[in-house]
Amino acid sequence: MTSEKKSHDPAWLENGLRSIWLPYTQMKGAVTPCPVVGAEGSKIFLADGTTLVDGIASWWSAAHGYRHPMIEAAILRQLKTLPHVMLGGLAHEQAYTLSARLVNLLPQRLSRVFFSESGSVSVEVALKMACQYFLNQGVKRTRFLSFNGGYHGDTFAAMSICDPEEGMHSLFSGVLSKNLISPLPTDEEKTARFMNLIESNSEDIAAVIVEPYVQGAGGMLFHDMVTLKKIRDATKAIGAFLIFDEIFVGFGRLGTSLFACQRDNIIPDILTLSKALTGGSLPLAATIASDEVFDGFLGDSSNKALMHGPTFMGNALACAAANASLDIFEEGSWIDDVNRVERQMQKLLMDLKSLPGVVDVRVFGAIGVVETGNLVDLDWMRRTLLAKNVWVRPIRNIIYLTPPLNISDHDLTYLCHAVRDATHEWSNKFGS
Numbered sequence: 455m456t457s458e459k460k461s462h463d464p465a466w467l468e469n470g471l472r473s474i475w476l477p478y479t480q481m482k483g484a485v486t487p488c489p490v491v492g493a494e495g496s497k498i499f500l501a502d503g504t505t506l507v508d509g510i511a512s513w514w515s516a517a518h519g520y521r522h523p524m525i526e527a528a529i530l531r532q533l534k535t536l537p538h539v540m541l542g543g544l545a546h547e548q549a550y551t552l553s554a555r556l557v558n559l560l561p562q563r564l565s566r567v568f569f570s571e572s573g574s575v576s577v578e579v580a581l582k583m584a585c586q587y588f589l590n591q592g593v594k595r596t597r598f599l600s601f602n603g604g605y606h607g608d609t610f611a612a613m614s615i616c617d618p619e620e621g622m623h624s625l626f627s628g629v630l631s632k633n634l635i636s637p638l639p640t641d642e643e644k645t646a647r648f649m650n651l652i653e654s655n656s657e658d659i660a661a662v663i664v665e666p667y668v669q670g671a672g673g674m675l676f677h678d679m680v681t682l683k684k685i686r687d688a689t690k691a692i693g694a695f696l697i698f699d700e701i702f703v704g705f706g707r708l709g710t711s712l713f714a715c716q717r718d719n720i721i722p723d724i725l726t727l728s729k730a731l732t733g734g735s736l737p738l739a740a741t742i743a744s745d746e747v748f749d750g751f752l753g754d755s756s757n758k759a760l761m762h763g764p765t766f767m768g769n770a771l772a773c774a775a776a777n778a779s780l781d782i783f784e785e786g787s788w789i790d791d792v793n794r795v796e797r798q799m800q801k802l803l804m805d806l807k808s809l810p811g812v813v814d815v816r817v818f819g820a821i822g823v824v825e826t827g828n829l830v831d832l833d834w835m836r837r838t839l840l841a842k843n844v845w846v847r848p849i850r851n852i853i854y855l856t857p858p859l860n861i862s863d864h865d866l867t868y869l870c871h872a873v874r875d876a877t878h879e880w881s882n883k884f885g886s
């Protein structure tokens with residue numbers, strides 16, 4: 455491994471580097487990660503005394519910033535009474551309260567919450583719900599339709615519905631189950647291709663899955679309600695279920711409404727949540743189903759029951775953190791925060807569009823994206839941003855910001871200026 459700040463690296467980092475295996479990282483010659491010793495609000499503190507302003511909130515999970523006092527207090531309280539107990543046959547207050555609160559906050563038809571511990575698993579559960587619903591009726595609908603540009607996680611079924619070209623999972627194409635990948639129906643030609651796929655597989659499709667309004671890790675691509683409406687209507691017409699993966703866009707990230715499905719009242723049959731569910735403090739995810747889906751699992755014999763149950767489902771510490779995060783959302787200041795972040799990013803980033811090499815700059819709620827034709831040297835861009843004391847992780851050809859929703863004006867301005875300066879330097883060096 456090569457390191458930039460070797461003299462300050464703590465001993466645990468050097469020792470651990472010989473045994474740890476890092477995510478999506480070529481370990482041979484990998485850049486040593488920055489050792490973090492603390493974090494608060496939108497700041498990350500490094501071992502060498504450097505403070506970074508965080509532009510991505512740990513994969514957009516830390517919606518209220520790090521160590522929010524209400525979340526911290528709730529976790530500590532729960533730790534002293536009941537950190538975890540199995541959910542099979544035993545019940546605890548935090549999980550039951552959280553499920554009731556989520557159902558209250560969501561549109562009426564989404565009424566049953568199944569907990570798990572990661573976004574990928576909540577997607578697996580959503581797919582299993584759709585598939586088993588039909589199997590319970592003796593109907594063999596076993597395929598899923600998803601969209602180019604989509605990202606739904608890293609487990610096998612989740613991989614099989616990600617964009618096959620994005621490179622994250624293309625290696626596995628021969629191993630994964632053959633699902634249907636369609637362009638998002640954003641124009642006439644793409645709508646025709648989508649409708650063709652839907653109609654020629656109308657008996658086989660159990661569910662269609664989409665990240666509503668913004669496809670996240672697959673490229674931070676935006677689409678509108680007209681597109682979603684087409685997907686909702688087509689799915690209904692063939693009697694398949696619609697799954698909204700709101701793991702990225704849920705919990706206020708888009709502004710206007712807490713959940714994306716409330717924005718234009720386009721309601722899915724199944725919804726997945728994770729990432730910001732605990733304000734980014736502990737792992738937790740939820741798959742929320744409609745009455746119709748849920749009723750398909752009722753019967754006399756236990757073999758109609760949903761066949762899933764992770765060991766740590768509904769973990770009490772994580773549910774306590776999620777309940778505290780909902781308390782913060784219910785205070786209501788997040789709407790003004792997201793509007794403020796959106797305006798500020800528009801003001802400070804939009805004119806980067808005119809730089810050579812930049813192909814698009816777009817902002818949606820608390821998501822800001824600078825898209826280049828080709829970043830050429832991703833490590834150069836990452837180093838350049840880090841040298842400006844901001845934590846921003848460009849992926850493929852894009853630099854994106856998904857800061858804590860409550861980031862201060864000062865920190866956001868600092869972040870945007872760092873992105874501006876880095877993009878200008880990049881454009882001078884590579885952009886022609």
Ligand SMILES: *Cc1c(COP(=O)(O)O)cnc(C)c1O
Pocket residue numbers: 572573574575577605606607608665670671699700701702728729
């Ligand atoms: C992150 C993400 C997932 C996967 O969640 P993990 O917790 O990383 O397994 C799935 N869908 C979307 C939209 C995501 O952003």
